[in-house]
Amino acid sequence: xxxxxxxxxxxxxxxxxxxxxxxxxxxxxxxxxxxxxxxxxxxxxxxxxxxxxxxxxxxxxxxxxxxxxxxxxxxxxxxxxxxxxxxxxxxxxxxxxxxxxxxxxxxxxxxxxxxxxxxxxxxxxxxxxxxxxxxxxxxxxxxxxxxxxxxxxxxxxxxxxxxxxxxxxxxxxxxxxxxxxxxxxxxxxxxxxxxxxxxxxxxxxxxxxxxxxxxxxxxxxxxxxxxxxxxxxxxxxxxxxxxxxxxxxxxxxxxxxxxxxxxxxxxxxxxxxxxxxxxxxxxxxxxxxxxxxxxxxxxxxx
Numbered sequence: 674x675x676x677x678x679x680x681x682x683x684x685x686x687x688x689x690x691x692x693x694x695x696x697x698x699x700x701x702x703x704x705x706x707x708x709x710x711x712x713x714x715x716x717x718x719x720x721x722x723x724x725x726x727x728x729x730x731x732x733x734x735x736x737x738x739x740x741x742x743x744x745x746x747x748x749x750x751x752x753x754x755x756x757x758x759x760x761x762x763x764x765x766x767x768x769x770x771x772x773x774x775x776x777x778x779x780x781x782x783x784x785x786x787x788x789x790x791x792x793x794x795x796x797x798x799x800x801x802x803x804x805x806x807x808x809x810x811x812x813x814x815x816x817x818x819x820x821x822x823x824x825x826x827x828x829x830x831x832x833x834x835x836x837x838x839x840x841x842x843x844x845x846x847x848x849x850x851x852x853x854x855x856x857x858x859x860x861x862x863x864x865x866x867x868x869x870x871x872x873x874x875x876x877x878x879x880x881x882x883x884x885x886x887x888x889x890x891x892x893x894x895x896x897x898x899x900x901x902x903x904x905x906x907x908x909x910x911x912x913x914x915x916x917x918x919x920x921x922x923x924x925x926x927x928x929x930x931x932x933x934x935x936x937x938x939x940x941x942x943x944x945x946x947x948x949x950x951x952x953x954x955x956x957x958x959x960x961x962x963x964x965x966x967x968x969x970x971x972x973x974x975x
Contacts, residue, residue, distance in 0.1 A: 676822045677939045683828045685935020686835035687897065691890035691908065692915040692927040693842060694883030700859035700922025701879045704769060704782050708789035709887065710909030712764075715793055716757045716891030717900050721806055723749035739826045741813040742896060754888040761884035762877060764789055770873070790906065797902045806900040831893045838889050842882060843924055851878055859922045910951055911938070914958035920968030929969060 695709045727733045727745035734743050768789055772782050814826040846852035858865040858875050866872055894904065915934050919926020937957060938950040945953075961968060 674940070674943065677943060678936055679818075679822055679824060681936030681939035682932060683832055683897070683935070684939055685932035686832050686839075687890055687894050687931075688908075688911050688915050688935050689928045689931025690835045690838055690886055690893070692912045692919075692931050693839065693924055694886035694890075695912050696916040696919070696922055696924070696927045697855070697859075697879050698883050699916065701855065701862075702769065702773065702876060703779050704786065705779070705913075707783065707786040707909065708764065708793060709786075709883075709912065710905035710907075711790040711793040711797075712757065712761065712884075712887045712905065713891040713894065713908060714797060714900075714902065714905035715760060716753050716888035717895040717904065718797060718801060718806075718891075719756050719888070720746065720749040720753040720892045721808065721895070721900055723752050724808055736809075739814045740830055741825075741827055742809045746808050746892070746896070750889065750892060753892060754885050757888035757891075758881050758884035761880040761887065765876070765880050770876075794902055794906065801902070803902060808896055808900075827896055831897055834889065835893060838886060839928055842886065845882070846924060851875070855879060907951065910958075911935075911954040914954040914961075916968075917958050918961050918968055920970040923968065923970040926968055926970040 691709070691713055695706060698704055698706055698709075724743070724745040727748065728743070733745040733748055736743055737747060768785055769782060772785060816824045816826055816829070818824055846856055854865070854870050854875050855878060857868070858870060858872065862872065865875075891905065894908065898904070911931075911934055915930035916923075916927050917930070918934060919928070919930030934954055934957060938953050941950060941953045
């Protein structure tokens with residue numbers, strides 16, 4: 674059981690990282706972005722492209738210490754994040770912004786995001802096909818911890834990077850002027866506009882943060898499992914469940930919700946087949962909607 678809880682923390686860290694960007698956009702623009710999962714997939718595949726490019730050029734092929742992946746994967750974080758941010762801004766500029774300005778109902782934006790998700794996944798199928806891909810093909814080093822816990826060294830890297838990214842975002846939102854403006858916009862958009870906050874400019878910042886977290890979450894998820902076109906779409910339900918559990922627009926809620934959900938999914942494998950893990954996320958999401966619709970932390974809590 675202890676081992677399953679540790680695995681749950683690893684999975685929950687990735688879920689929390691992915692859900693923070695999702696809840697930030699939802700809290701500020703009221704958009705339930707169904708393309709978020711496929712944007713995670715794009716981020717993961719972008720890193721894979723650059724990793725392969727570095728490998729073909731004969732550079733950065735050596736492994737990073739005890740980890741299974743090479744230095745090229747670490748360097749690929751940079752272009753993957755840049756491309757992910759640019760893609761997020763382009764999608765908002767040409768899809769969601771016109772809908773916001775036209776006063777479209779949130780259901781319209783929701784359906785539009787589903788369309789964006791299908792388009793992104795279609796391009797992934799066209800470019801890379803339906804085959805699975807891996808950042809590395811070598812054996813993964815395993816660490817043996819107390820209580821009979823076996824942990825891949827890669828998973829230590831995943832948890833450290835995920836928590837570092839979460840901490841940086843939290844500090845940005847809590848301590849910087851732009852972060853406080855984003856929080857004000859999420860709490861009360863009308864009052865934020867009256868106070869002189871440039872709404873569209875801050876929405877760009879929100880998409881920039883979301884795009885950064887999307888790429889990092891995609892790469893970490895790819896390191897933990899494998900790359901496939903549906904990886905982000907399948908991952909989307911746990912992300913939604915995490916932010917509903919934590920509360921709309923709450924960064925703290927997304928973090929706690931992601932961890933609880935990851936632990937619940939992994940612990941459930943002690944009694945259920947692993948293929949039932951997504952069902953656990955769905956059950957938790959429904960239960961929260963019935964008994965506490967505002968989530969653990971509610972609407973107005975960073």
